[in-house]
Amino acid sequence: MTDPSTNHGNDLENAQSISVVQVPSLSQPIQVQSVIQSNQPSVIQTAGPNVQTIQVVRKRREILSRRPSYRKILNDLSSPVAVGKIDEESNSSQSQDGDSSDVATNLSSTGIQYQQVPVSVVPSGTIQISNDGTAGTQGLQTLTMTNANPSTTSATTGATIVQYAQGPDGQFYIPGTVQAYQIAASGTLPQGVVMHTTGSPMSSPQQLSEEAARKRELRLLKNRDAAKECRRKKKEYVKCLENRVAVLENQNKTLIEELKALKELYCQQEG
DNA sequence: AAAACATTGCGTCAGAGATT
DNA sequence: AATCTCTGACGCAATGTTTT
Numbered sequence: 001m002t003d004p005s006t007n008h009g010n011d012l013e014n015a016q017s018i019s020v021v022q023v024p025s026l027s028q029p030i031q032v033q034s035v036i037q038s039n040q041p042s043v044i045q046t047a048g049p050n051v052q053t054i055q056v057v058r059k060r061r062e063i064l065s066r067r068p069s070y071r072k073i074l075n076d077l078s079s080p081v082a083v084g085k086i087d088e089e090s091n092s093s094q095s096q097d098g099d100s101s102d103v104a105t106n107l108s109s110t111g112i113q114y115q116q117v118p119v120s121v122v123p124s125g126t127i128q129i130s131n132d133g134t135a136g137t138q139g140l141q142t143l144t145m146t147n148a149n150p151s152t153t154s155a156t157t158g159a160t161i162v163q164y165a166q167g168p169d170g171q172f173y174i175p176g177t178v179q180a181y182q183i184a185a186s187g188t189l190p191q192g193v194v195m196h197t198t199g200s201p202m203s204s205p206q207q208l209s210e211e212a213a214r215k216r217e218l219r220l221l222k223n224r225d226a227a228k229e230c231r232r233k234k235k236e237y238v239k240c241l242e243n244r245v246a247v248l249e250n251q252n253k254t255l256i257e258e259l260k261a262l263k264e265l266y267c268q269q270e271g
Numbered sequence: 272a273a274a275a276c277a278t279t280g281c282g283t284c285a286g287a288g289a290t291t
Numbered sequence: 292a293a294t295c296t297c298t299g300a301c302g303c304a305a306t307g308t309t310t311t
Contacts, residue, residue: 222295224282230298231280 219295220283223284223297226297227282228280230296234298
């Protein structure tokens with residue numbers, strides 16, 4: 001399904017088609033295999049025996065407007081035929097529900113296998129792990145944290161995922177760093193869940209790079225979940241539209257029949 | 272049965288828009 | 292202004308379906 005109101009990625013779409021370009025430093029034209037990046041110096045990888053990487057400055061997209069979120073669109077569909085709205089509160093727990101079968105997740109950037117373990121957060125801020133027995137690999141696991149704290153706000157009923165490894169000291173570690181992190185109760189931190197608590201101030205280049213790696217892992221983790229959530233909402237949105245189409249088609253059919261009957265009645269009275 | 276093609280879902284990146 | 296969220300796009304892998 002495409003939305004004509006957005007030009008998102010138009011130039012990329014064009015660029016993705018295989019094409020031949022002439023590069024001054026090369027005697028032969030080359031076949032463009034893929035273009036990564038759109039409006040900054042882009043990387044073009046060439047096909048053929050002499051694979052090369054070329055920097056190309058691409059023209060900035062002229063019109064860039066993001067379409068409204070599916071949640072917004074659905075909630076705007078307040079007409080009677082709109083079937084169901086996306087519930088914001090239920091969204092936060094979907095990625096766990098929908099992907100519960102996805103117990104072992106391969107993090108492609110690291111090759112590390114993560115495991116999902118049900119966890120409940122208790123008021124003290126500690127966590128309870130009810131390991132389901134499935135063996136974790138490489139000591140790293142993904143927690144699904146459900147806030148079971150009745151004393152905190154009832155709005156924080158969602159579940160949050162955090163990836164961790166538990167050290168012999170009982171502390172929790174996340175990939176890409178040897179720093180210890182305290183797992184905070186969901187609700188005190190939005191989605192982030194992981195809070196840096198120990199260790200000396202970042203000073204050495206190694207620590208800085210570890211910090212950067214940790215931030216990257218965290219960002220990827222969040223984005224992974226966001227993508228799952230987005231796909232789920234998109235599916236729901238499409239289903240909603242399909243339902244809407246079905247309802248409108250029915251209405252249309254009924255109205256046509258009604259019009260036909262009225263016409264016949266009118267003709268009889270005229271005649 | 273094997274090959275070719277289609278579909279589906281995932282992780283990642285980029286970037287617009289929202290939030291802090 | 293910095294950070295976060297959301298979503299289109301891409302490539303990849305797994306799976307399903309059709310064709311040879």
